[in-house]
Amino acid sequence: MEPVLTRYIREPNSYTLDFFLKHDGYNGLKAALGMEPNAVIDLVKASGLRGRGGAGFPTGLKWQFVLKDTPLPKYICCNADESEPGTFKDHVLMERNPHLLFEGCLIGCRAIGAKVAYIYIRGEFFHVQKVLEAELAKAYAQGYVGKNIMGTGFDCDIVIHRGAGAYEAGEETALIESLEGKRAQPRIKPPFPAVSGLYNCPTAVNNVETLCNLPSILLNGAEWFTSLGPEKNGGPKLFCVSGHVKKPGTYEASMSTTLHELIYGHAGGIRDGHQLKAIIPGGSSVPILLPHELEIPASFDAVAQVGSMLGSAGIIVMDETTCMVWAARNLLYFYKHESCGKCTPCREGGDWLHRILTKIENGEGEMRDIDLLTSIGSNIAGKTLCAFGDAAATPALTTVKHFRPEFEAHVREGRCTVPADWRAARTPVAH
């Protein structure tokens, strides 16, 4: 597949407005401004575009749910929090193609009748934010954002809002809370943001990559978009491959590409002299897949069929030197650290899972601890306000499920049985 979103990213100055305008820049917006807002929504629905932030929810449908018949202002919130471990695609898009995102935001605003789009960018991406701000200023100056856009009478502002280091701020209602100047903690749903979101007004929260797909849909049509991938999984997709591969990076491909092809073709395969042990296909929150499960299309539906999720398409590759108790403990540290603390199962359970995993890794575990991991995990998943709980339970549940003998060996031998030279010499502590 010819790259669509990342076609020009390796060309010098591809991030500038001048470059963008020479390559169809803001033409998708021009098309959208010539259409009725409902027609834009219908087109996006027909394209089947699914959200790239993790859940894969159809974008057109999300927009259709946004309350139209109301005197309240409406908002687009662009989710540029990108903090799912193993995910770094929005980073590339914003750094190399910021105007594509602005154009996507404006098309979204046109479709739902919003006058402002807030781009919530994670605090750690300050170098990216500087690019966005400089380019946004140019877009304002040349009339692509702001009042009377391209002389059409359409007014729309874009505001860049910097986060401050919180994974949970990527969850859509927590993102809204954070934008309102509060702790990034999720809200009870319903009401969904489409009815009552930012400042209690109708809001659509869309991921960066999702919005970046809009201009090409408006220019090339829904049929073109669906033709790029398997049924219900159309369009170009960015895949982030990291871990023990030769060429980690962001790769754009069709969702009919297999996971095997992404890892062995695009990313160059496993480090020399090593074998693949397991992958996490969709960011750290999703279940592990084993080497024999990779001959499937890297699509939302195909990956779900084998019991995992495409999620944010962050593919983390681990070779045989990776201890699965260690990997689970590494991720549980992340989840216990990032838990917002609102729901008891997640707040207490995440910390507890981490303590038990540390104990097992240090060789101090007992056999019954292994079952306890499963029991705690199943008492977190599905019992919290947002999907963070499921995400936090998953690394423990999935590693025990697939690598139980490794856990038992740690208990039996009283030490880590899969040491690696790239790990720390110190033993982990459970604080």
Add this chain to the structure above:
Amino acid sequence: MSFHPLMLYDPERFQRSERRLLEEGEPFTFAPERRAALDELLTKYPPDRKRSAILAALYLVQEQQGYLTANAVRHVGGILEMTPAEVEDVATYYVMFFKEKVGKHVVQVCRTLSCALAGAERVTEALSHTLGIAPGETDPSGMFTLLEFECLGACDRAPVVMVNNEDWHERVRPEDCGRLVEDIRARGPAASSGCHLRIERP
């Protein structure tokens, strides 16, 4: 009752509050240019939604004095029409705000899975060894603070190290850490490798 029948409660060991009161600090008001920057930011949000600018305001505090103090919290609260408790509630949630005095260079090593697979634990150990401090500590000269951070969103360039919430170092190897520290000490932000996506170099 807990969410799980086997959950242990032991406030001495597990359920300990980590909350510490902020230092009073010096009297605080924003320098005029920072106050102007904040006032400009406030125009981006509805007039009755001033607190939306709180993260930006707290960054400005850090820009001015390096970390958050009770005096700064009260000043920010006054501008954004929030109580000091509300400001502190927000400030203590986000890891990029420093709640105590930190070194001139805050070295933030990504510790999450992809970076760890690429040797981030060894990088932290090497930095710890070079600086003579454990993660979470500041060296006696007040030059460096070492922190472990969570996935920075550049896992293809692992291990990643950020300095002062901004400067970006990619593919850091343990054997480079000694040189990196000296370089940061000597050149500050200029020592950073920058983001590899930026192909245009001055």
